[in-house]
Amino acid sequence: MKIMVPVDGSAHSLKALEIAADFAKSKQADIYVISVALSIGGMEGHEISPHNRELHDDSQQKGADEAIETAGEVLKKHEVDVMISKTLSTSVSIPDAVIDFAKTEQIDLIVLGSRGLSASCRFKLGSIAYLE
Numbered sequence: 001m002k003i004m005v006p007v008d009g010s011a012h013s014l015k016a017l018e019i020a021a022d023f024a025k026s027k028q029a030d031i032y033v034i035s036v037a038l039s040i041g042g043m044e045g046h047e048i049s050p051h052n053r054e055l056h057d058d059s060q061q062k063g064a065d066e067a068i069e070t071a072g073e074v075l076k077k078h079e080v081d082v083m084i085s086k087t088l089s090t091s092v093s094i095p096d097a098v099i100d101f102a103k104t105e106q107i108d109l110i111v112l113g114s115r116g117l118s119a120s121c122r123f124k125l126g127s128i129a130y131l132e
Contacts (some may be wrong), residue, residue, distance in 0.1 A: 001029035002083070004107040006098050008035060009067035012113030017071055020111040021078040029109075030083035033071045034101055035064035039091040061087065 005020045007013040017033070024031050037060035040053055064087040075082055084105070090097040102110055 001027055001109065002032060002105060002107045003029050003109045003111060004032040004034065004098075004102055004105070005071070005111050006034050006036065007067045007071045008113075009063065009070060010113060013067070014070065014074055014113075016111045016113040017074050018078065020109075021075055021080040023109075023111070024080055025078070031075065031080060032084045032086075032101075032105060032107065033068060033075070033082055034084075034086050034088055034098065035067040035071075036094045036097045037061045037064040037087060037089045038094055039089050057089075061089065064088075 003020050003024055005013070005017045007017060020031055023029065037057070039057050039060065040048065068085050068087055072082060072085060086101075088097050088101060098110070101107070
């Protein structure tokens with residue numbers, strides 16, 4: 001069985017990770033942890049400088065990488081190994097990136113926090129738990 005947990009660094013995503021860890025231990029399942037960095041690529045026609053686009057993308061990547069690192073620490077405490085730990089970059093949408101990964105890796109179960117980052121943080125960093 002393959003369990004995927006998208007994380008964004010929020011308390012809710014880390015709680016989902018703990019629940020997935022307990023489930024994985026009881027079912028001998030593999031855990032796939034992902035975080036999505038939202039890129040604003042493809043906005044060449046808009047009034048945003050290449051420098052500001054790069055700053056935004058770097059900030060997104062850093063936040064996603066930190067969420068993955070924190071998830072690894074949580075799983076280590078629960079004595080659960082991670083099958084795949086990955087930061088995805090996308091310019092489409094975060095929910096689509098999560099769904100595409102799940103389809104590609106043939107994930108059986110997605111454990112997702114009920115809420116992600118606050119509206120302010122979500123605007124700055126993006127969030128996997130925010131579905132439109």
